Amino acid sequence: MAPTDTVALFFEDRATASARLFDALGMTYQDLYCRLPAQLDALDWLLARLPAGAAVLDIGSGTGQPTAARLTAAGHRVTGIDVSRTMVDLARAQVPAARFEVADVCAVPDTPGVWDAITAFFPLLQLSRADQVMVLGRIASWLAPGGLFAFATVPFDAEDTELTWLGRRVRVTSFPSAAFARLLRAAGLVVLHEQESVFRPDFPGADPEEHLFLYAAKPGGRRSRGGG
Incomplete structure (x- = not known):
């Protein structure tokens, strides 16, 4: 990363910095992350439980692979949001059956009780701790009764720390692993599954990454068809 890029990292707002990062990637x-075994397992879990034609929100939808692609192939109605214009353009080209929009999860309008399922695979790491708590609460409110949530992050005990990831300097925030299940329960969700794994991207100099996957549900009855 050039010195000017490093300076920009400190002065850009969080959403702009995240968009720049993923536009560049x-x-x-x-290529590096679309075949994560734990993410594919999470999608299998969802696909085995979703009602026909379910409405699914994919937060941090990236290129549409593998999440939106697998869900739409199974007949579900997927809306993906991402802060990166490049990612949204790639997703629209690769998964035309889904809908993708450039949007910041902290700023999108509330959609209470609309979604049969929400997926969020690693989109919160560039949010502050306060914003992560806020977003998890919003997600819980957006789910329909009986709705399902599949979530993944990289757990660690630090806020706004700078590190090198895929050859780029980034600022990231997280919580210790045990905190995330507590946050989901505090938001009103029932945690059904918790799994930690380690993944090393096939990228020069990449370090192993600790990944945390959680499956959760909103209490209440299941619907036969999705809304939204």
């Missing part, structure tokens, strides 16, 4: 991100 483009298909590299898909």
